[in-house]
Amino acid sequence: MNIPEHRKAIDSLDAQIVKLLNERTKHVLEIGDIKLKAGEEIYAPHRERAVLERICKLNHGPITNESLRAIYREVMSSALSLEKSMTIAYLGPEATFTHQAAIRRFGASLKYSAQKTVADVFSEVTKNRADYGVVPIENSTEGVVTHTLDMFVDSDLKIVAQIVLPIQHCLVSTCKREQIKKLYSHPQSLGQCRIWVQTHLPNAEIIETSSNARSAEFAAKEKNSAAIAGSLAAEHYGLRILESDIQDNSANATRFLVLGRQCSPPTGKDRTSIMLSLSHEVGALYKALAAFRRFKLNMTKIESRPSKRKAWEYYFFVDCEGHKEDKRVAKAIVELQKECNFVKVLGSYPNGD
Ligand SMILES: C=C(O[C@@H]1C=C(C(=O)O)C=C[C@H]1O)C(=O)O
Numbered sequence: 001m002n003i004p005e006h007r008k009a010i011d012s013l014d015a016q017i018v019k020l021l022n023e024r025t026k027h028v029l030e031i032g033d034i035k036l037k038a039g040e041e042i043y044a045p046h047r048e049r050a051v052l053e054r055i056c057k058l059n060h061g062p063i064t065n066e067s068l069r070a071i072y073r074e075v076m077s078s079a080l081s082l083e084k085s086m087t088i089a090y091l092g093p094e095a096t097f098t099h100q101a102a103i104r105r106f107g108a109s110l111k112y113s114a115q116k117t118v119a120d121v122f123s124e125v126t127k128n129r130a131d132y133g134v135v136p137i138e139n140s141t142e143g144v145v146t147h148t149l150d151m152f153v154d155s156d157l158k159i160v161a162q163i164v165l166p167i168q169h170c171l172v173s174t175c176k177r178e179q180i181k182k183l184y185s186h187p188q189s190l191g192q193c194r195i196w197v198q199t200h201l202p203n204a205e206i207i208e209t210s211s212n213a214r215s216a217e218f219a220a221k222e223k224n225s226a227a228i229a230g231s232l233a234a235e236h237y238g239l240r241i242l243e244s245d246i247q248d249n250s251a252n253a254t255r256f257l258v259l260g261r262q263c264s265p266p267t268g269k270d271r272t273s274i275m276l277s278l279s280h281e282v283g284a285l286y287k288a289l290a291a292f293r294r295f296k297l298n299m300t301k302i303e304s305r306p307s308k309r310k311a312w313e314y315y316f317f318v319d320c321e322g323h324k325e326d327k328r329v330a331k332a333i334v335e336l337q338k339e340c341n342f343v344k345v346l347g348s349y350p351n352g353d
Pocket residue numbers: 027028031032042043044045047048051075076079080
């Protein structure tokens with residue numbers, strides 16, 4: 001076939017794709033009506049995951065699964081936005097990695113609302129000013145985001161999904177590398193690029209900021225300065241990328257949580273997050289954790305945080321594989337309730353990303 005013939009074929013296929021996309025969207029809208037009448041959440045991360053897995057299985061190329069997922073992300077996002085005007089609150093300012101993670105999960109068609117602090121994200125969702133919130137929870141190099149864990153103590157919000165984003169830091173600036181005197185960085189990002197910075201910018205004055213986007217904003221305003229930030233922030237603040245992938249660990253990734261008001265149903269491949277507190281006595285943690293062993297549940301994480309109510313009293317945050325409605329997880333929770341002073345299930349949600 002020559003080019004005009006190929007283009008004619010493309011035009012005819014596009015006509016079918018547009019028709020099919022609208023037919024699909026009509027079904028999504030019908031489902032949305034049924035859900036609204038039943039008081040159910042419109043967004044269903046478990047179903048979205050099943051759709052994405054299915055289309056990847058159906059795919060025989062040449063489109064890559066990654067591209068197909070990105071296309072479907074937007075197909076689902078546009079339908080969601082027609083079902084209901086949805087707002088996603090995230091830890092801002094604009095162009096942070098959290099913003100990037102939120103767009104990756106919810107697509108470009110929804111409304112996004114940047115918040116100053118993790119506490120503000122929780123508050124926006126609690127007060128119904130946002131439908132969902134996105135906050136960072138842990139980085140594979142630097143560990144847990146303590147503010148986020150602390151927020152769960154007094155909040156009734158649920159974790160409804162997680163997003164794992166590979167984090168690629170860049171050195172961004174308006175000047176040349178040899179002219180850099182100041183380096184703006186969020187402490188977490190600096191921790192992830194420590195060796196690179198010590199090796200390549202040993203004489204730069206390091207100034208810590210509250211976010212990667214803020215670092216980029218400062219570097220854009222000040223001569224002879226640079227920032228550690230992501231490519232979205234570089235683009236947003238008009239900075240040049242002097243070096244990309246400067247994180248010390250190439251497998252650097254951050255896990256973000258999607259906060260909502262209702263738990264997701266089981267998918268068969270879930271994770272449950274639980275918070276608990278114990279009496280200050282010998283073997284208390286050992287006895288509590290025995291529940292996970294007894295019901296053969298793989299524990300994927302444990303963190304402790306000061307309770308802030310009484311000195312040397314702690315809350316433990318435990319993640320395990322499985323959904324709270326799975327028999328073994330439900331039994332383990334009953335067992336935990338017997339052994340602990342306090343147990344709260346923060347959510348069960350699809351595992352992996
Ligand atoms: C259509 C539904 O609602 C939403 C839209 C989806 C879609 O476009 O496929 C999938 C899950 C939900 O977020 C559903 O729950 O099936």
